[in-house]
Amino acid sequence: MxxxxxxxxxxxxxxxxxxxxxxxxxxxxxxxxxxxxxxxxxxxxxxxxxxxxxxxxxxxxxxxxxxxxxxxxxxxxxxxxxxxxxxxxxxxxxxxxxxxxxxxxxxxxxxxxxxxxxxxxxxxxxxxxxxxxxxxxxxxxxxxxxxxxxxxxxxxxxxxxxxxxxxxxxxxxxxxxxxxxxxxxxxxxxxxxxxxxxxxxxxxxLRKEHPTVKVSRKLGEDGLETLICHVHGFYPREINVTWMKDGAFWEQETLSGGAVPNSDGTYHTWISVKTDSKERDHYRCHVEHTSLVEPLQMSWQKSGELLGGKLYKVGQAGDKDGGSNQGSGEVMLEATA
The missing domain is CATH 3.30.500.10 (MHC class I-like antigen recognition-like)
Structure with a gap:
């Protein structure tokens, strides 16, 4: 050697x-x-x-x-x-x-x-x-x-x-x-x-595992709302997660974390944005990863949505059937087969 x-x-x-x-x-x-x-x-x-x-x-x-x-x-x-x-x-x-x-x-x-x-x-x-x-x-x-x-x-x-x-x-x-x-x-x-x-x-x-995305929201003491995009279970590590507002990339009032390893060898990360609740529907969490054929976009919502030309299953957190759960305000997004 x-x-x-x-x-x-x-x-x-x-x-x-x-x-x-x-x-x-x-x-x-x-x-x-x-x-x-x-x-x-x-x-x-x-x-x-x-x-x-x-x-x-x-x-x-x-x-x-x-x-x-x-x-x-x-x-x-x-x-x-x-x-x-x-x-x-x-x-x-x-x-x-x-x-x-x-x-x-x-x-x-x-x-x-x-x-x-x-x-x-x-x-x-x-x-x-x-x-x-x-x-x-x-x-x-x-x-x-x-x-x-x-x-x-x-x-x-x-x-x-x-x-x-x-x-x-x-x-x-x-x-x-x-x-x-x-x-x-x-x-x-x-x-x-x-x-x-x-x-x-x-x-x-050299394997590729696609991310699962969860968008949640919380209300701050100042009356503003924070949208948090959680991205889980992806591999390899390199990923691009950003917020978009009305179709344009948005960096104001945002915070993010690095890609952190999970115990199973995959990674997770997050990004948040602070906004008025009236503006909530204008935001999309934009995810680019080598496991995805095309970028994935996700908004805070309560039902499935066709985003980027591909159908994704969206369900409330804790609801495996994708049904509505008004209490949590969190949704899961996974690419369908």
């Missing part, structure tokens, strides 16, 4: 959702790491390997070996018997590096060894491949739950997310070889493995 000469590093929750071009499908291969120091004894290390939000490998400072988490990853071992040993070596090397990083941070941030304060040093590296063939690298760090440093793959310079990170940025910018290794890893290791993994898990990773 060959060691690429660079240890992959990856992001956990500290960086939040990374927004992607929603109309373009993509796949992501990542190594996620965290070193946690409670101030009492040896720091704890966790190393998770993910593909499109699925954890396929797990390593920590207790087990000291990479454990498979999905059935399709066994195909990698069948192709290369040294696959798990290679990953264990990478994880072990990453543990040593992050422990050294944490000691460096203590030194530069004036934190003593005896200080009884928990510290989290999180790292993420990986790559993303878009359906049009473009790719991007990911190399980011977080400290105590906040963004800290990220690598610009074009300039090979580090971006400090806070004042405290500037000291480390200066040190890492001086180590050009380290930044170049990250870029080499993207081209020589990450993208080739991402493409291999698509082959290993294509039945799961």
């Amino acid at each position: 060959g060691n690429p000469g660079h240890i992959c590093r990856v992001q956990l929750k500290f960086c939040g959702a990374y927004l992607l071009p929603r109309s373009l499908s993509s796949h992501t291969w990542q190594c996620n790491q965290v070193m946690w120091d409670s101030g009492q004894g040896m720091p704890t290390f966790l190393y998770l390997q993910t593909f499109d939000d699925q954890i396929w490998g797990h390593y920590d400072s207790s087990t000291r070996r990479v454990l498979p988490r999905v059935s399709w990853i066994k195909k990698a071992e069948e192709e290369d018997p040294s696959f798990w040993d290679w990953n264990r070596e990478r994880a072990s090397s990453a543990e040593v590096k992050l422990r050294g990083d944490l000691l460096l941070l203590k030194k530069h941030l004036n934190q003593s060894e005896g200080e009884q304060t928990a510290r989290w040093w999180e790292s993420m590296c990986g790559c993303e491949l878009y359906e049009d063939g473009r790719s991007r690298g990911i190399d980011r760090y977080g400290y105590n739950g906040r963004d800290f440093l990220s690598l610009d793959f074009e300039t090979l310079s580090w971006t400090a997310a806070c004042e405290a990170a500037k000291v480390i940025k200066k040190r890492w910018d001086a180590n050009w070889a380290y930044s170049q290794a990250s870029k080499d890893n993207l081209e020589e290791c990450c993208i080739p493995w991402l493409q291999k993994f698509l082959g290993y898990g294509k039945e799961v990773l």
